[in-house]
Amino acid sequence: MKLSRTLLAGTAAFALTASAAVAQTEISWWHAMGGTNGERVNKIAADFNASQGDYVVVPTYKGNYTETMTAAVAAFRAGEQPHLVQVFEVGTATMMAAKGAIYPIEQMMADSGEPFDGSAYLPAVVSYYQTPEGELLSMPFNSSTPVLWYNADALKAAGASVPETWDDVKTAAQALVDNGMDCGFSFGWQSWVMIENFSAWHDLALGTQENGFTGFDTEFTFNNEQVAARLQEIADMQKDKLFVYGGRRGDSLPMFTNGECGMWMNSSAYYGSIVSQAEFEFGQTMLPLDTAVASAPQNSIIGGATLWALQGHEADEYKGLSKFMTYLSSAEVQAWWHQETGYVPITTAAADLSAEQGFYESNPGTDTAIKQLSLNTPTANSRGLRFGNFVQIRDVINEEMEALWAGSISAEQALDNAAERGNALLRKFERTAN
Amino acid sequence: MLKRVHFPTSLLPYLLVAPQVIITLVFFVWPASQAVYQSFLIEDAFGISTEFVWFENFSYLASDEQYLGTFGRTIFFSVCVAVLSMSAALLLAGFADRIVRGATTYRTLLIWPYAVAPVLAGALWVFMFNPTLGIFPYILEFVGIDWNHYLNGSHAMMLVIFAAAWKQIAYNFLFYLAAMQSIPRSLIEAAAIDGAGPVRRFWDHIFPLVSPTTFFLLVINAVYAFFDTFGIIHAVTQGGPANATTILVYKVYNDGFVGLDLGGSAAQSVILMVLVIAMTVVQFRYVERKVEY
Incomplete structure (x- = not known):
């Protein structure tokens, strides 16, 4: 009961x-x-x-x-x-x-x-x-937004200062390699960091129609001489190991955290991983400025x-x-x-x-991302981008950039190929989007 | 008189085969026909706007250099995987067949890799060959090879070929060993009495006698390399760098599930389906009849 x-x-x-x-x-x-x-x-x-x-x-x-x-x-x-x-x-x-x-x-x-x-x-x-x-x-x-991560100990040992421009990056990379490092700098998410953000940072358009914001009939314009010149110089820097390519996405993170590369450009959201993996003093600073393209940075994109x-x-x-x-x-x-x-x-x-x-x-440096994003009022070129099929287009850009790093084509050719193949995907998207 | 014993027409035989027929219809015919239908469509990811385009997806593929390149790459990859894994398996089976002491242990160890899931096999190779952390790039550096499969397409291709072939050795080994053990001992002993050494016996007797198995494995390995290596490629290179390891089945996945281009992806899988059917027909019609001894 x-x-x-x-x-x-x-x-x-x-x-x-x-x-x-x-x-x-x-x-x-x-x-x-x-x-x-x-x-x-x-x-x-x-x-x-x-x-x-x-x-x-x-x-x-x-x-x-x-x-x-x-x-x-x-x-x-x-x-x-x-x-x-x-x-x-x-x-x-x-x-x-x-x-x-x-x-x-x-x-x-x-x-x-x-x-x-x-x-x-x-x-x-x-x-x-x-x-x-x-x-x-x-x-x-x-x-998040890409920032420049640096190994403060390595820069100090090589007698280099934290870079602000791409010329500085080259000088610092040279100093690091001269001081016995295997790699000056590397980056991940290359389409995002080196094409999309490089363009926004220097107020260059990635595509027509305000980077795709105002219409689906947009076409890529990132295959311009400014981007090509920058990528070509980076490709040439591979010869002396000033730049070493380490794979897509965050694959190159270990190269930075194990002390192989002294500088690394990638998302600010790697903060947690770097804190737990790096056994050296590190810092983050704003993306470098290409003085041949602009006199001051615009803002980075997320x-x-x-x-x-x-x-x-x-x-x-x-x-x-x-x-x-x-x-x-x-x-x-x-x-x-x-x-x-x-x-x-x-x-x-x-x-x-x-x-x-x-x-x-x-936590000094943790506000770098916010500073970069709110540096100026976003322009049509730095507001972001809105391209259809962009998941595939990023892959196309990755493929062409990898061909550039492998030395099989020039930067100009890589960008032209990427834009042409990307445009075909944009047209395909335009058909189903309306 | 004989006709009398004939079974009267009844539902029973149909009922007995029904489960198999239903399974085939539900799990093969129906999805396959869906794929064929999808391959005639161009639509957005969510399926809100759909356009029936007949063969446009196919004609796009036919003119797409990337896709045609993938075709050649797949064939190269499959031939390498089949040759490598079959010859390694043949060699190991040849030795295992001669062993008397500890044969079971030896065989069990050789069969182990077959139990490893493709993705895990891929992960193992990723760790061993990671350009920064892996043990092999470290060793290779001593002989002057700067290993970087993230950048070097040939390195990446070699890596996935090795990983895929390694995974398949165990399977091939099993079949070769079984084939060798079914060869009458008297034949081999007679050859030995006639003065043929182990190498001679292998090439003149064992190899021709296992040729039906070789042809069977050739088809199986080709199908494996074409379709089952997805997991390895996904784990090791994700088709990169610069598409160097994108084979047909990986492109189906990439265009369909990453790019959300369902029509184009379906068209590719229809082409793959035709290929499998063709391979199976070749196996049944041609290979099985030709190989005799």
Whole structure:
């Protein structure tokens, strides 16, 4: 008798919790953050869930950026799409062209009656994801920008100073190699760092139609003599090992952290990895200026990913999602995310809060990315880029640049090939985008 | 009288083959026909705007230098993988066949790599050959080779060929060993009595006698190199540098799942499907009939 009463009570308690769970609206969030960043994503969701009782955000790791995007596309085609999906910046044009599939963030928040103030966000961060009219399409989540990482010990030993221009980079690389290093400098994510950001930094257009922002009939113009001259000089620097190519993406990170290369250009978000791997004094500084191209730098552009809301769910769920967007952009969450990961904060308030908390003072150089992004008001050339099929086009650029580093073609030829093959992919995209 | 015993027409035989037919329909015929249909379409990633274009995806491929280059590269890759893994397996099987003591241990060790998943096999080779951290580039430096498969296409190609061939040796070894052990001992002993040494016995007796296995393995290895090496390439080079290791099946993945160009990717997989069918026909019609001894 006693047993059955306990059982009964247990069942009742279970039924209660179950109905409480049902009353909460579930919001699914597919993301591409593995490892430590994945745990941070879970923490953000858990904190949000604890902060209110109506909605439950359920984050799910779906693999790397491409895998996550492909998963979301496949799910959408099957009618099983999540509410929110993290898509990397090069997928932006594909996402925004899919008008029936996405729910622009700003519009979603307006429809849900959630206040949204566009001016609170860092212009260089949000401009990448706005329509030409200024409507925010997706919520920036993890954004970074390439910086110049340097091995302070090695530079000091070689008697070189931290470079500010490309001429300085060459001098410093020479000094490092003369001092016995195997490699002066290297970089990763070469299309992003050496084509996209090099162009923005020197206010050069990557393509017509304001880098694709104002129309799908855009064509590439990055095959200009300024970019070609810079890449050719880097290719020539390989002869004396002043420059050594170390692979795509972050593959060349070990070359920097094990002391092979003295300088490395790549995302500011490698901060965490470098802190844990480098056994030397290191620093980060702004990207070098090519004095033959411009007299002062413009601003760099971001990389990383944003969160897209997908169509096909209930109004109440979007309301919860809007609340989550507000929570995510709050200064506390953003400042924490920024300081933990090295990604840039998306709002000015979060940057100010980080400064107040003394983060930049105790970690010198960590504000380099923000400084670079907000150096000037973004121009049409430095706002970002919006090219369809850009995932494939980046591969094309990678392939042609690798052919350049291998010495089989000249920089001019590599860029011409990349632009020609890229334009063919743009035309293919234009056909399906309208 | 005999006709009387004939089974009356009943549903039973149809029911008995039904599971197999249904599985084939659901898991092969249906997806294959979907791929064929998709290959006639040009559409955006989400499938919102779709255009039926007949053979445009195919004619684009026919004029795409990158795709044609991939074809030649795939053939080179497959021939290298097949030759390398089969000759290594043949050699090892030849030795294993002669061994008396500890034969089981030896054989078990040789079969092990087959149990390794392609991606893991790839990861092993990535670590061993990492230009910065790997042990092999370090050793190669002493003989003056600056190994960098991130940059050097030939290095990358060699690496994936070795990794793919290594993975397949175990499988080939099993078949060769079985074939050798089914050769009557008396034949080999007779040759030995006639004064043929081990090398002579191998080339004049064993090698011709295992030739049906060789032809069988040739087809199997070609199919393996064409289709099953995806995991290795994905883990080791991701098709790079500068497309140097992009083979047909990798390009299907890259265009479809990374580039989200579903029509173009489907057209490529339809071409691959035709290739497999052709290879299978060759195996059944031609090779199996020709090889006799």
